[in-house]
Structure formats: structure tokens, C-alpha cells
Amino acid sequence: MTTVQAPPRAPEVLARCRELVRPALEEAVGGMHPWVAEMAGYSFGWCEVGGAPAAAPGGKGVRQALAVLGAEAAGADGRAGVPAAVAVELVHAFSLLHDDIMDGDGTRRRRPAVWRAYGTGPAVLAGDALFALAVETLATAAGGPGTLRLLSAALADLVRGQADDLLFTARPHAGPQRVTPEEYRAMAEGKTGALLGCALALGAALGGAPEATVGVLARAGRHLGIAFQLVDDVLGIWGDPAVTGKPADGDLRMRKMTYPVLVALGSPVAGRLPALLGRPERATEAAALVEAAGGRSAALAEARTHTAAARALLAEAPLAAGAAGQLHTLLDHLADREL
């Protein structure tokens, strides 16, 4: 009698990859300066301020999963992707630490952000240390040095995307100077897509994939990242605070230039929207107006376009079937999360 095993679901895929990567990630962080290691551990949800063990929610580990699946998709054992997984998780942690400083965001995963808990200077330092450790992880991994070009290109794009995002908040809401959807896509590709693409590509490269496959996976990851950011924008306005861990309408209160808002601002229905943005007491009204102006549906349609593009690229690359299936599962999960 043959039992057909159901393919793993997304949370199982994520959990399996987190488990595979965790020892190497802990070892890397454990080699840091003790003070900096504590801040890193706090940001991963492993400890409290002062170092007492904790089991606070860390991230879902999307980036590390992409690196492991990238290696598996190349036909290698998932363990081949672990140095890539560690590197991209360290880069992600670095960018969260520094972005929270730049955005003045005092809360991260329902806890005080590192800069709020430890001070701005120490948080800058901890971010730098995570960044340096990411580079070191790849530079010292077997086969790693040749892949550092992928990481450094992603780092450059990440910083470029963050610069654009910061500058967007200062742009006018109307007239020729306002942010265009094209500018938004470039920002989201840099800020979110570059590292997701890098995770997949790095994992595949360490798994021995040919250069063309690595390139296709990098592009697939970038599309996934744009879709991810678009869904994030929708959740930032209409998400359930109990699920997102952020206040309802938070992005509207903070006057963040998200995709639904910039689409709405370009619609004739927008009317008084510019006057409502950044005013916490008018956030509910603003959200209704953005929805009426088609901002929500446009963002979701755009996210679907990029998810489809990612899917098409994955279908085109010569990947190991099992891993490819799990990549598709993960992709669906991320595109539809909590919507």
C-alpha cells in the first residue's frame, strides 16, 4: 500500500528552513562582541534587554527559506544554502535596525525597537556589526567569495531603495513632482526585492546552479519582493492590528507614501485626500477615500502582476521539482497573507 504524502504547506516550509539555519545563525551571532550580540539576539527575539532568554516572535524567516530553497532548487542539499541564509538574515536584521532609526519607528514586532531599547548610537553600531558579519559569513564560506558580488549588489540596491523611500515622504501630493507608480516600483524593488532576489540567487549559487539559473531566480525574487511590499502597503492601511502588530491606518497617520495612496492621489476621486494625510484623527476617512479612489484594488492587482511574473520565471528555470513546488507554495502564501 502506497501512501501519498501531501506536499508541505508554507508554514511547514518556513519552519523547516528556520530549524536548518538556526544553529549556524546562532553560532555567527555568538561570535560577535557580547554587547552587540545581545542587541542582535534581542532583535531576533532570542533574549530580553539584559540578556535573559526569551522566545519573542522573530521574523517568519522568508529570506532564509528562499536561500535554502534556492540551494535545493539547484539540486543540492539545503545545507549548502545555509551560509547564504545566515548572510541574508543578518542583512535583513541590519536593515530593520537602521530603518527603524531613520523612520523614527519605536516598535518592532510588538517590542521596543533596538534604538528605543538600547539607544540610537548602540543600535547604529549593532546594525553595522550585523552588516559586517553578513559579509564575513559569505567571505569565509566554501564557495562564498565568488558570490559576494550578488550580496554587494543587493546591499547597494537596498540602501538606494531606502534613500528613495525616505525622500518620498518629502514629495508633494499633487503636481508634476509627486511620486509616480514607476518610482514606487523602483523603490520597492530596491528596498524589498533586492534582498529577496539575492536570497534565492545566493542559495542557488552555493548549491551549484549555473549562472543563467542564478540570474532568473534573482529576478523572480525581485518580483516577489515588489509583490510583498505592495501587500505590506495594503496591510499597513487595512490590515487587522491584531495580526499585523501595527496600529490600524498606521501608514496613513505617518503620511507614508505607499502605493495605494499614490494611486489614489492620481485619481480624480482623490479630492480632499492630500489634506487628510498625516492627520491621525482623519485616518479612517482617508482610508475610505483611498479605497474609493481605487488605491486598494490597484495595489492588489499590481501585486498579482508581480507574483505572476515571479511564477513565470520560476517555471522557466530548470529547477529540482520538490524545491520548485515549495517555492510556489511560499510565493502563494506571501502574496495572499492575511488579506
Next chain:
Amino acid sequence: MTTVQAPPRAPEVLARCRELVRPALEEAVGGMHPWVAEMAGYSFGWCEVGGAPAAAPGGKGVRQALAVLGAEAAGADGRAGVPAAVAVELVHAFSLLHDDIMDGDGTRRRRPAVWRAYGTGPAVLAGDALFALAVETLATAAGGPGTLRLLSAALADLVRGQADDLLFTARPHAGPQRVTPEEYRAMAEGKTGALLGCALALGAALGGAPEATVGVLARAGRHLGIAFQLVDDVLGIWGDPAVTGKPADGDLRMRKMTYPVLVALGSPVAGRLPALLGRPERATEAAALVEAAGGRSAALAEARTHTAAARALLAEAPLAAGAAGQLHTLLDHLADREL
């Protein structure tokens, strides 16, 4: 008739290397996000806030000179060391930007520090961008990827040294918890020595030096860095403000844990020194007490020890004679600057 050319003096060596490196450094910075490129240009003294061209004093360019001389010492053309020179100057600029935030230091080379001129968030971002660009510069240079291990190790040590330096200010002035000279040396080696050693080693590696020579040069640069930091400490207390660009006794006012101070605190003559530190109005008195307790002469003696160690290592390595001579000239210059 033969004319014997006098060997170049240190300022000429530095100027020659700056000239050789400048086009590549400008090209690298020119490829950054325009906003970030302006902050980088401001930090190099190339422009004012807003982007208007300036010729403000940049650094002396010690690190880029070491990279160029490292390549020449390996028997290569100095141009072989240029990617290394660009990378270490970018790392140096990154560390100055972030250190000024961490130390709350509002002035750098007689101008407002980047965080004071552009804001803390943008300065964090600009530092990150410089860091990423340094890695990218080496990752994309011919022969560069294999040397990234040298850079990443230096980055890790740099951050570790900065962490120690920040924590030193919180340590007590007396009793078993006070900072020891050994701890100081480790801090200075990380904070200053690692990048100087990396500059020499990277240049030599790109110049084709054998691994053993690269290792010896890295160690020589680390000793030079410790000596450099010790001289900096002496100048921070007894330096001429017109030359250093910093207030007299500045380090004593800020309660910085420098080598002269920690030696003095270990002496029976120290007496009331702990009570004077961090009190601007008592800084002159504190400086006299540190000197009477032997802090100044001990720091200079320690600097000489490390300069001698660097010199001995350079003498031991098989280096091209001309470049080795210029390295010695530079070393003497740095060890004796403005004392």
C-alpha cells in the same frame, strides 16, 4: 653627470597617492544615489550642504596611501592597489559618519559632522551606503573577491573596537573594573589598527604579493594603527587646537578613556584625577596631573614600541625597495606628527 634624487617626503607620498586614487574614488561615489552621494562628497570635503563645490580639508589619505604603497611594495604598479585604496577610504568615511553619531561629536574637520548637517537618519543611511560601496568595489575588482576576507575581518574588528571604546566611557576610574592598558591596546588595534593593516594587506594582495607577505604587512599596519591612536590620544590632550582643529584638553572634558588617562589613573600620583575628569573647567588641571603621573610619556613610549614593531615587520618582509622606503617615511611621519 648623475643627479641623485632625494627620496620623496611624507606629504609628497600622501599627495601622490591621493591624486592616483581620486578619479576612482570620485567615480565610485558618483554612482551612488544622488542624495547619498552628496553626503559622501560633503564628508570628503568635496562639496557643501546642497552640493555646491568646495575644497574643504578632507583627510590626509593615510589609508589610501598604504593601499597604493602595499601594491608597489609587492612589485606592482601602484594602480593595482587603487580598488583597495577606494575600498578602505570608503570604509574609513563610513566609520567616521557613524562614530560621530555614536560619540555625539558634532564637528569633523572644522565643519558640522554629517549627522549635524543632514540629520541622524540620513547620516546612518549615508554610512551604510559607503559601507556597501566598499564591499561592492572589491567584489567587482579584478582579483578582488579573493581579498574580501581581509576586508570583512577588518570590518568586524573595527566594529568590535568601536564597541569597546563606547563601553570604556562607562567603566569606573578606580578599582578592579577599570580599563587596563591591555584592553586599551585591543580596542585601538580594532578601532584603528585593523583598517590600516587591511589597507596595506589589500594593496599588497591586489599587487600579487604572496600570502605570507600579505600577513606580515597586515600585522605591521596594525602596530602602526595602535601607535597612531596613541599619538592621537596625546594630541587630544596636549595638541595645539590650531593644528588639531579640536578644543584643547577636549578628550579630558569629554571624559574619554584615553591611554594617558588610564596610565595616570593607575599611578599613586593620580590622587584627585577621577574627580576632575569630565569637568571642562578643571581640564587644564587634569592635563597637568595626567602629565605628572607619567601618562603622557607612557603613551609616547608605547607608541614608539608599536612603531618599532611595525618597522621590524616591514624590514623582515621581501618588499620592493622604493615602496618600502616610502612606507618607512610615512611611518615616521605618522608617529611624530605635530608632537
